[in-house]
Amino acid sequence: MSALAERLPESPVDHDRDHVVRLHGVTWQQYEMILAVRGERSAPRIAYLAGELELMSPGRNHESVKKRIARLLETWAEESGVDLDGFGSWTVKDELVERGVEPDECYVVGVRETEVPDLAIEVVWTSGGLDKLKLYAPLGVREVWTWKGGAMTVHVLRQGAYVQAARSELLPTLDLELLRRFIGEPNQTAAVRAYRKVLRGTAG
16 A cells, blocks of 8 residues: 555634545555454545545534434435435445445435445535545446535436536425525434424424
């Protein structure tokens, strides 16, 4: 493995920091070995792109935002009668395309077995990391939602590349702008309660 490594910029507030290290010249076999050593632990999250390997330990706020998005999305699915299976940071990888990635959250829509999730959610908290869209596209993940700077962007896979879309094609009845409004609630439970009231049409 190459000794070349770089530490990417971090947020200025301690509990906001994503600790990120990138290694260069890493073989697929070395990537697999690092996954095995890390085991079932949730951190660091490991991404691999044709010899580039990124180790990321997310900060508290990063984790809080991704969990809020997940809980709100799952609340919407429950209230809307949509089958949605969550798989957290499922390790999705394929040696043939030299790609491996672990989303912040990911889902399969419907009841079925699949080799990759339909939807991956990424919270972009620290600049300068690997371009996750270049990881997900060759793996065949149908949609990637990125949360950055208080906004959610939907990327839909078309002919092997992502294009931005106004709304999810997997979940076309989901109003993402409405969901986004509840991410800033004081805590996750308050966000879910407030969102559920609106979904049920009982908000005062």
